[in-house]
Amino acid sequence: MENALDRFLRYVKIDTQSDDTSEATPSAEKELDLSRLLLHELHELGIKAELDEYGRVYGWLPGEKGLPTIGLNSHVDTALEISGANVRPQIIENYDGGVIRLNDEFSMDPHRFPRLKNHIGDSLVVTSGDTLLGGDDKAGDAIIMAVLDYLVHHPHIKHHPIAILFTPDEEIGRGPEHFNREKFGAEWGYTIDWAEPNFIECENFNAAHADIHIQGASIHPGEAKDKMINAARLAGEFDALLPAKDRPEKTEMREGFNHLTFVTGEVEKAELHYIIRNHDRHLLEKQKEEFHKAARVLEERHPGAVVSVKIEDDYRNMKEVLDADPRALEHAEKAFRSLGIKPVYNPIRGGTDGATFSFLGCPCPNLGTGSYHHHGRYEFLSLRDFNQMIEIVKALVVLE
Numbered sequence: 001m002e003n004a005l006d007r008f009l010r011y012v013k014i015d016t017q018s019d020d021t022s023e024a025t026p027s028a029e030k031e032l033d034l035s036r037l038l039l040h041e042l043h044e045l046g047i048k049a050e051l052d053e054y055g056r057v058y059g060w061l062p063g064e065k066g067l068p069t070i071g072l073n074s075h076v077d078t079a080l081e082i083s084g085a086n087v088r089p090q091i092i093e094n095y096d097g098g099v100i101r102l103n104d105e106f107s108m109d110p111h112r113f114p115r116l117k118n119h120i121g122d123s124l125v126v127t128s129g130d131t132l133l134g135g136d137d138k139a140g141d142a143i144i145m146a147v148l149d150y151l152v153h154h155p156h157i158k159h160h161p162i163a164i165l166f167t168p169d170e171e172i173g174r175g176p177e178h179f180n181r182e183k184f185g186a187e188w189g190y191t192i193d194w195a196e197p198n199f200i201e202c203e204n205f206n207a208a209h210a211d212i213h214i215q216g217a218s219i220h221p222g223e224a225k226d227k228m229i230n231a232a233r234l235a236g237e238f239d240a241l242l243p244a245k246d247r248p249e250k251t252e253m254r255e256g257f258n259h260l261t262f263v264t265g266e267v268e269k270a271e272l273h274y275i276i277r278n279h280d281r282h283l284l285e286k287q288k289e290e291f292h293k294a295a296r297v298l299e300e301r302h303p304g305a306v307v308s309v310k311i312e313d314d315y316r317n318m319k320e321v322l323d324a325d326p327r328a329l330e331h332a333e334k335a336f337r338s339l340g341i342k343p344v345y346n347p348i349r350g351g352t353d354g355a356t357f358s359f360l361g362c363p364c365p366n367l368g369t370g371s372y373h374h375h376g377r378y379e380f381l382s383l384r385d386f387n388q389m390i391e392i393v394k395a396l397v398v399l400e
């Protein structure tokens with residue numbers, strides 16, 4: 001059996017950053033470097049596995065007959081915000097609670113990053129200050145592989161049949177594309193992709209996006225009186241017509257928001273782009289209505305202006321599915337309790353691939369990995385929490 005940390009350190013050294021400008025699948029060829037390695041390692045363990053034409057690795061470990069197949073999913077790619085090339089992880093044993101120097105320029109001070117205070121005495125894997133670490137989600141990959149390694153080397157231990165799925169392109173929102181529910185074959189599953197080991201994430205936002213186009217009227221400013229309609233100015237007015245309380249910087253927990261992500265404008269025309277989020281689908285619909293209302297008000301105020309609003313839905317809150325089929329949650333609750341852990345049900349203020357899997361017929365809440373401060377140079381892995389997650393995933397699949 002291989003040490004799980006060694007696995008993690010091997011995976012993070014492979015650059016697998018996805019590419020949001022690419023139309024290819026997977027978006028970046030280099031993501032396959034890790035997918036192929038995982039395929040090879042599954043085969044080495046004697047686990048039936050394949051890499052499909054879309055760069056997804058599927059694997060199947062048979063278990064006790066008559067028991068439901070449990071799915072385990074994680075992603076191979078890393079975030080776009082900062083490079084994942086030449087990751088040089090550093091290990092801090094028995095962390096003393098002090099400032100962690102990453103390199104000459106960057107350090108992690110527990111005053112600025114208070115989470116570190118939870119990890120005194122823990123062993124941490126940190127970056128060299130130049131890249132991200134890639135714990136999101138190579139910690140998830142390593143946890144799943146460590147559990148499979150354990151089961152293969154302890155054949156007397158009875159467990160559920162397990163279906164495995166490693167996806168590319170999660171960071172650019174394309175992870176669940178080409179998901180083959182039938183091939184995967186799990187009755188329900190767990191995405192191992194985020195942070196705290198005692199969290200079960202079973203709610204996420206309902207998501208939509210809005211594109212607003214404002215047509216103004218340009219005319220020489222010297223003769224503009226009662227004729228000019230300055231679309232750039234109307235863009236600001238449009239935004240001001242939306243409820244000011246519904247902004248990301250004013251909301252938390254299950255409160256929804258409209259987030260203005262992009263605006264461009266000149267006299268003749270202006271465009272605004274928003275993402276719209278709410279855990280409650282009815283409230284999301286109300287938020288959408290505010291956009292149409294703002295457009296009507298703007299057109300009334302400025303005769304001649306044309307304000308068009310185009311709204312499309314993106315993903316949905318998996319709670320809907322998990323409420324209808326609570327087996328994944330009940331099963332997880334039992335596994336956590338068997339280890340003496342009281343799970344915390346945390347609403348995700350974002351999306352998760354598990355939401356899409358859920359709506360495609362495989363209910364799939366999200367679990368942690370023990371890695372923190374994702375998508376940046378301050379990312380770190382807590383060895384204590386990572387090992388705890390391995391025990392939790394074992395408890396999910398092993399029979400009591």
Ligand SMILES: [Zn+2]
Pocket residue numbers: 075136137170193194
């Ligand atoms: Zn992730």
